Amino acid sequence: MERAIITVVGVDKVGIIAGVCNVLAAHNVNIRSISQTIVDEYFNMMMIVDISKADMKAGELADVMAGLGEEMGLRIRLQKSEIFSQMHRI
Amino acid sequence: MITFSEVYETNQMIQQENLDVRTITMGISLLDCIDSSLQKTCDNIYDKITRLARDLVRVGEEISKDYGIPIVNKRVSVTPISLVGAACKSPEDFYRIAAALDRAAKEIGVNFLGGYTALVQKSMTAADRMLIESIPAVLRDTERVCSSVCVGSTKTGMDMDARRVSRSHGRRFRYKCRRKWSRSGQDRA
Numbered sequence: 093m094e095r096a097i098i099t100v101v102g103v104d105k106v107g108i109i110a111g112v113c114n115v116l117a118a119h120n121v122n123i124r125s126i127s128q129t130i131v132d133e134y135f136n137m138m139m140i141v142d143i144s145k146a147d148m149k150a151g152e153l154a155d156v157m158a159g160l161g162e163e164m165g166l167r168i169r170l171q172k173s174e175i176f177s178q179m180h181r182i
Numbered sequence: 183m184i185t186f187s188e189v190y191e192t193n194q195m196i197q198q199e200n201l202d203v204r205t206i207t208m209g210i211s212l213l214d215c216i217d218s219s220l221q222k223t224c225d226n227i228y229d230k231i232t233r234l235a236r237d238l239v240r241v242g243e244e245i246s247k248d249y250g251i252p253i254v255n256k257r258v259s260v261t262p263i264s265l266v267g268a269a270c271k272s273p274e275d276f277y278r279i280a281a282a283l284d285r286a287a288k289e290i291g292v293n294f295l296g297g298y299t300a301l302v303q304k305s306m307t308a309a310d311r312m313l314i315e316s317i318p319a320v321l322r323d324t325e326r327v328c329s330s331v332c333v334g335s336t337k338t339g340m341d342m343d344a345r346r347v348s349r350s351h352g353r354r355f356r357y358k359c360r361r362k363w364s365r366s367g368q369d370r371a
Contacts, residue, residue, distance in 0.1 A: 151247030
């Protein structure tokens with residue numbers, strides 16, 4: 093399984109999770125885990141996704157998610173999970 | 183399972199504290215490029231570097247995007263040219279090899295190409311001296327070639343003759359740079 097981490101940060105509004113999930117579904121990305129918090133009016137979400145069957149590579153997906161973030165006024169990043177496991181796990 | 187705070191911490195390091203991958207380097211041996219003809223040697227060097235490293239920049243950019251971390255420089259490092267050009271007859275011969283290295287570096291788009299080097303901590307050969315003598319002109323006229331001279335080590339001590347030669351050519355290099363910059367209107371003397 094090829095995992096990636098998606099982080100979404102921005103001002104909370106209706107449709108954020110739906111918007112992100114629709115784009116992921118369109119690209120055949122499976123969502124493994126979602127966690128989110130809303131602090132004051134700010135929305136923070138982290139998703140662990142499986143991109144092994146996605147129709148494009150991680151870098152291209154990262155561009156798609158960044159573009160979606162710009163449309164929605166959010167910062168959306170997609171990064172392969174190894175960078176985090178290498179930083180924080182022995 | 184990676185936690186939210188760990189993801190946040192890593193991205194803070196990248197975004198706020200300028201964590202990055204400073205350089206990725208491909209090492210290439212040029213020993214098999216040596217030929218009795220200097221022109222053929224230069225051609226072999228150019229061909230091998232452009233063949234093996236042609237995707238280095240592209241793949242580096244892909245990796246940077248995949249992991250969301252900048253990769254600042256892409257670099258190629260080669261066999262010390264004092265070894266590759268050991269049969270050179272003059273500093274001008276070494277200069278031609280440096281020109282081939284620079285053309286290859288520009289073709290593949292890397293930021294630096296290192297290895298225009300003499301390892302003289304255990305004394306200089308005639309070829310080492312010629313390479314050192316060529317360094318001022320090479321650094322003046324090339325854009326991406328990096329040069330070095332190793333004049334000492336913990337194990338061998340320091341070769342003071344090599345140090346003297348390197349220093350005197352270092353002064354020539356600074357003089358040539360000042361002349362070049364003066365002619366171009368950029369006087370940095």
